[in-house]
Amino acid sequence: MRGREARNWVRPLAWIFAGAFAVRLLFLLLLPRLGIDPLGNPDAAQYDMLGSALAAGRGFAPDARNATEALFRPPLYPAFLAGVYGVAGRSIHAVLILQALFGAGAAVIAASIARPRFGGRAAWIAGGILAIHPLMILPGGELLTESLFILLYLGGFLAVSRALDSRGREGIGHSAAAGLLFGLAALARPTPLAAIPILAAGLAWAARPAFGRAGLARAGALMAAAFVAIAPWILTTHARHHAWVPIATTGEFTLYLGNAPGWAERVFIEGESPAGQEWDLDRYREIPQTPPGGFAQKARRIIREDPGRFARLTAIRAGRFLKLVPESRGSAPRRAVAYLGYTIFFPLGVVGWLLAARRRDRLALLLIPVFAAMILIHAVSIPSIRYRVALIDALLPVFAGMILSEIWVRARGRSAAGSAPLQPRS
Secondary structure, eight states, X not given: OHHHHHHHTHHHHHHHHXXXXXHHHHHHXXXXXXXXXXXXXXXXXXXXXXXXXXXXXXXXXXXXXXXXXHTSSOSHHHHHHHHHHHHHSSOHHHHHHHHHHHHHHHHHHHHHHHHHHXXXXXHHHHHHHHHHOHHHHGGGGSSOSHHHHHHHHHHHHHHHHHHHTOOHHHHHHHHHHHHHHHHHHHHHSSGGGGHHHHHHHHHHHHTTTSIIIIIHHHHHHHHHHHHHHHHHHHHHHHHHHSOOOSSOSHHHHHHHHHHOTTHHIIIIISOOOOTTOHHHHHHHTTGGGSOTTHHHHHHHHHHHHOHHHHHHHHHHHHHHHTOSSOXXXXXXXXXXXXXXXXXXXHHHHHHHHHHHHHTTOHHHHHHHHHHHHXXXXXXXXXXXXXXXXXXXXXXXXXHHHHHHHHHHHHHHHHHHHHHSOOOOOO
């Protein structure tokens, strides 16, 4: 029966994929009119340089002046760019089309997570939301990690979802697949490193009442597969730079920058935009002069010296990370699109997630410590809607699909009841 059900869902998933891909292609055609430059973001320009150097055989970050600068960016997205450039030349259009395919694949994965947990209608809605979600579409117009990361990240949670509902060796296989996908996702954006042990513990917990061998086997499979994905990069960078760095130095720099005296007050309390400011650029000039681990030491010293300031900044940053109302800048259409992502899709997904957790859905329960860890990491360093979208908003359409599906069914039920003829009492 399961095989037949899966075959029956091939066509709906194909429609979701085609719709999501078409929306993204239309967005790419409109990039010039929207004033979006694929290389306009400084991060995008740096990824392009790293990918070009790799494609030319010059290695990873060949112009870096020390290990911190050489390892400032995680490696997977530059490697992806290098692969595209090696085949198609330095074709930005080829990259953007592949990212559109990644986004369409992510919509299919969201539907695939929702279907066995909440039903076919919820799957259609979840895939549809991710297909048209503006905050999922926008990063695909630039050379940024989001499109590739979200595909791997959601793929990891699809494997986790299946592991939660599987038994025996099948559950171990899904756990290993999850570990591999999360390891690859961490090579694109290192934040999920913190989630890997949480997910392993969650899979072990979900194996109750046979917690012992079954739970440990699943947890071990996830951790081992993640190690297989990540360890080669860490060992290679240690051999080259004689420093143990957990994928990239970006995290320790953002922890330092988000708490740096002067910088943090201007950005988080006074609300100034740091881009292009001299007081902002001065901090970045410290990167070539600071060894790996140096920024983490500076951050810890700053926090110890004034814990009250750190607590105040953390509260402000948490509010920014979870904000529901976008900034009012830009044209009316851009603001309307932003409100759709910030003010409608995000809270709708949160309500659905909390409702699913209340109903003891295993995936929803497992996401409680995962989301808490993701929020905490960015609340103590630098919050960004880009970070939240990739880590939290990308999963919420699954639960928004659940709650919208139930609303639809109840509305149809009331409508049918209202239109039904009155039955005579006996």
